[in-house]
Amino acid sequence: MTRFHHGGASALCIAAALMSLPLSASAAEAGAAEADQPANGGVPDIVVTAQRRSESVQRSSVAIQVFSGEALRSAGVNQARDISKLTPGVVIGQGGAATQIYIRGVGDFTSTPITNPAVATNVDGVYVARSQAIEGNFFDLERIEVLKGPQGTLYGRNASGGAVNLITAKPKLGETSGNVAFEGGNYDLVKAEGAVNLPLGSTVAVRGAFQIVHRNGYSYGGTDDDKHESVRLQLYWEPSANFNLRLSGDYSHIGGMGSAAVFKGVAPSIAATLAKLGVALPSDPRANGTDPSLSAIYYGMAAALNRCAPNANLALAATSAGVSPIVGQQGFCPAGTSSLYSPPSGSYFGTNLHVNNRFLNFSGEANWKTGSVTVTVLPAYRRTRNDYRNNIIFTFDSAPFGKPEASDAASLEARVAYDDSRLKAVAGFYLFDERQTIATRADAGLVAGGNVTLYHLGTTAYAGFGQATFSVTPELRLIAGLRYSVDHKTIEGQGLVQYPATVFFPGGPCFGAAAICPRDSFSNVRNFRRASYKVGIEYDLGPQNMVYVTYATGHKSGGFNPFSLPGTVNTASFYNPEQVGALEVGSRNRFAGGRIQLNLEGFYWKYKDAQEFITTLNRVGGAANALTNAGRATVYGLDAQLALRPTSNDSLQIGGEYLHTKFDSFVYPAGGAVAGLTTACGVTPATPFPIIDCSGRPLPRAPKFSGTASYTHTFQLAGAGRIDATVATQFSSSRYLTIDFTDASRARGFATLDANLTWAPNDTFKVYAFGRNITNRLVYTGAFTQPLLPSLTLATLGAPRTYGLGLSAKF
Structure with missing residues (x-):
């Protein structure tokens, strides 16, 4: 959830935007985009530019929610995944280093370079093609606009689920x-x-x-x-x-x-086999998949799934699974065979x-x-x-x-x-x-x-x-x-x-x-x-x-x-x-x-x-x-x-x-x-x-x-x-x-x-x-x-x- 130190908290980032925090559009439109705070202390008017023009949220027919920069900062929104705490219907997770944004079930299991996000992310109107590059942008923001639903007309490709617009605070003339x-x-x-x-x-x-x-x-x-x-x-x-x-x-x-990938569970048939082998499932829900303490689970699963092979340096064709075993990793495999899996251990699964x-x-x-x-x-x-x-x-x-994975993108x-x-x-x-x-x-x-x-x-x-x-x-x-x-x-x-x-x-x-x-x-x-x-x-x-x-x-x-x-x-x-x-x-x-x-x-x-x-x-x-x-x-x-x-x-x-x-x-x-x-x-x-x-x-x-x-x-x-x-x-x-x-x-x-x-x-x-x-x-x-x-x-x-x-x- 969210909290903010001037009229809001986790969920109240919405309230912050709607109730107490003025927003503005681009520097060219600052005068038109200032929030209109009612004299009676009611809900202020918020002006956004989600449709490529300045307009009040209350006069817009776009499904949109707005969060001010002050609300985001106070709520501790440092990463893209933190946005999902602020608005219903939005789930943001992490696949390796990639950011996965889902709006109302429409999203993308982004974890490799071949994929395209279903929710377009833009910083000051510039499309962010690689989901990893969304990170690092959550500072000195004027506001974030979350648009739910397809935005194909104005935002184009890769906006089938919606769009997230990050608008930075702009320079102001004559002001120190x-x-x-x-x-x-x-x-x-x-x-x-x-x-x-x-x-x-x-x-x-x-x-x-x-x-x-x-x-x-x-x-x-x-x-x-x-x-x-x-x-x-x-x-x-x-x-x-x-x-x-x-x-x-x-x-x-x-x-x-x-990001971590924690142990969530196994199929019931595998769980039963592990129980017979005396292997206990982790009690800590944050047990990372790389935790060496889970080695027994991997060995047991390898045996349950017949991932065992002869424990000798035989020609590959002689092995039942078609892959040479790692000699010495017997695990729960029968005598004379080895597991085809090696447990997470040492620096390979740590410092690397x-x-x-x-x-x-x-x-x-x-x-x-x-x-x-x-x-x-x-x-x-x-x-x-x-x-x-x-x-x-x-x-x-x-x-x-x-050589790092590289992307060079130009747009106009x-x-x-x-x-x-x-x-x-x-x-x-x-x-x-x-x-x-x-x-x-x-x-x-x-x-x-x-x-x-x-x-x-x-x-x-x-x-x-x-x-x-x-x-x-x-x-x-x-x-x-x-x-x-x-x-x-x-x-x-x-x-x-x-x-x-x-x-x-x-x-x-x-x-x-x-x-x-x-x-x-x-x-x-x-x-x-x-x-x-x-x-x-x-x-x-x-x-x-x-x-x-x-x-x-x-x-x-x-x-x-x-x-x-x-x-x-x-x-x-x-x-x-x-x-x-x-x-x-x-x-x-x-x-x-x-x-x-x-x-x-x-x-x-x-x-x-x-x-x-x-x-x-x-x-x-x-x-x-x-x-x-x-x-x-x-x-x-x-x-x-x-x-x-x-x-x-x-x-x-x-x-x-x-x-x-x-x-x-x-x-x-x-x-x-x-x-x-x-x-x-x-x-x-x-x-x-x-x-x-x-x-x-x-x-x-x-x-x-x-x-x-x-x-x-x-x-x-x-x-x-x-x-x-x-x-x-x-x-x-x-x-x-x-x-x-x-x-x-x-x-x-x-x-x-x-x-x-x-x-x-x-x-x-x-x-x-x-x-x-x-x-x-x-x-x-x-x-x-x-x-x-x-x-x-x-x-x-x-x-x-x-x-x-x-x-x-x-x-």
Whole structure:
């Protein structure tokens, strides 16, 4: 959950944005975007730019929630996953170093470079292509906008589930100002951040900001830590009222050991076998998959799954499993044989864990206005270098030869906006080009050796778009928008086997080969074309009451898997774009002179060709993780947000969402003879792959009920400032975390409790104490099934109980 030291807490970040914290748009629009604080102390008006123009949240027909920079900072939002504490229907987890964002069950199991997020993340209007690069941006923010539902018209590809917009604080002309904040807490948390704004004459200003966070990990070996440093510098020039230019550059380094994958469970049949062997499952829910204490479980599972082989240096063809055993690792295997798995132990599963990701970004924004027309040009370049190693039975190394995973992306958006009393419209052109170079090593679980994949990915995307809102009468408005997108994608690479000479598949391309052997090569070129559109109607029932109906579509780009399928000749496997169509019916209302705000939204989505990760076989018969399209799904529900301001010293916010999801059709072939052990779906034996049928199952990471609630009271102290006291809760019902739909992949419901106490002796200084997840509830954010030990589920967890003290000052 969240807390903030000026009128909010975890869930109250919404209340902070809605009740007490003014927001603004870009520097060019600052005057128009200031929140309108009612004189009677009611709910203030918040202006956002989610639809490429300044408008009040209460006049927008977009499903949106807004969190101010002050609320985010006070809530301890240092990583992208922290956003999920603030708003119902949003689940954000971590897959290795990658960030996985799901909105109402639409998301992406992002863990490799081949994937595209289903929720577009933008920093000052610039699209962030690599999910790892989202991290390090959560400082000196003006606000965050969370848009739920497809945003294909204005945000384009990879916004099938929604969009998250990070808007940084901009330089201000003629003002010398700044702020600084320090925080300390358990898990050796040390956090420092600050910003300074300096004028350079009457038409130029600069703003510099930084953040440093050092927190030890929540899980075994120091994993689930947060150690990063970020800096940002912006220059703003406004030579006239009709023209302005902003230049921005930032750098972030993400270090530490990275996210943990904790033991979640095994299949009942495996659990029974382990019990017979006298192997106990871990009692600590935060037991990391790399914890050596789990060795007995891995050995027992290897025996239960017949992962044993003769304990002699025999020719590979003589082994039953087709892989040479690790001599001496008998485990629970019969006498004379060895387990094919080695336990996590020593520095290999300890000190080698690391994250060393670096992100460098440059962007510019130029605005030229004449009359009712504004021309905006937004060029950008983003450089990503990912170097991380995750050892969770299945070792993944993004830099096996010392060369980090690289992404260089350039983008350009040019648009023209028109705004008068009857018509508000925007039209433009978008170009995006990304070059990726990837060298990854995936060790064969706990078997000696591993696989290395070397490949290049290229993406050139371009689109034309337009959207308009026309006022038929002062009360009635019509909306129409269209975007046409083209993605040109290429892949070229090869797979290598890094094994001893007598290892790998009998009769296969690398049997008896040297230490490094090419096993597969692949390439492909493909164009993905899609049109997205939006239509809608808005009607004002009164000055503070509006109803709307919209229908919008969005898509996530298709792409390639880095291997070729059986029966093909060096042709990389591909998957198609996914599509979402969403009907939204909503109402935005204020009552009692603005002291009560009630926003309601009903939604009905159709989800087609959802991209899901499965395990299959490549051309040479090796196991491979791949994206596939999952047929059709239906999503519908109701979202309600209530904000009350009964007095100037009291604020109450309650938000909740009911969400129903179902795969109408989800049938896919799965590689491996043990596929039935890793799924609760129907399994039909077939050649070459068994057929898995998960039709009728819910979407993963989509709780049926979720919500937030918070209350803040301000105690006015005569001559000594004020004290803000906040309590807040976040709650969620149970949900599945993976498409296996086993009991081990199901997370129980939870409710967390946060508290925040802030003393502000004046308008420039604050001292606060916080407690987050005080009841120490387990909040599962994601999971995956270990492909080399089928039926073993590992999961990611949110933060346990944390607490600390902080102070902030501004000048």
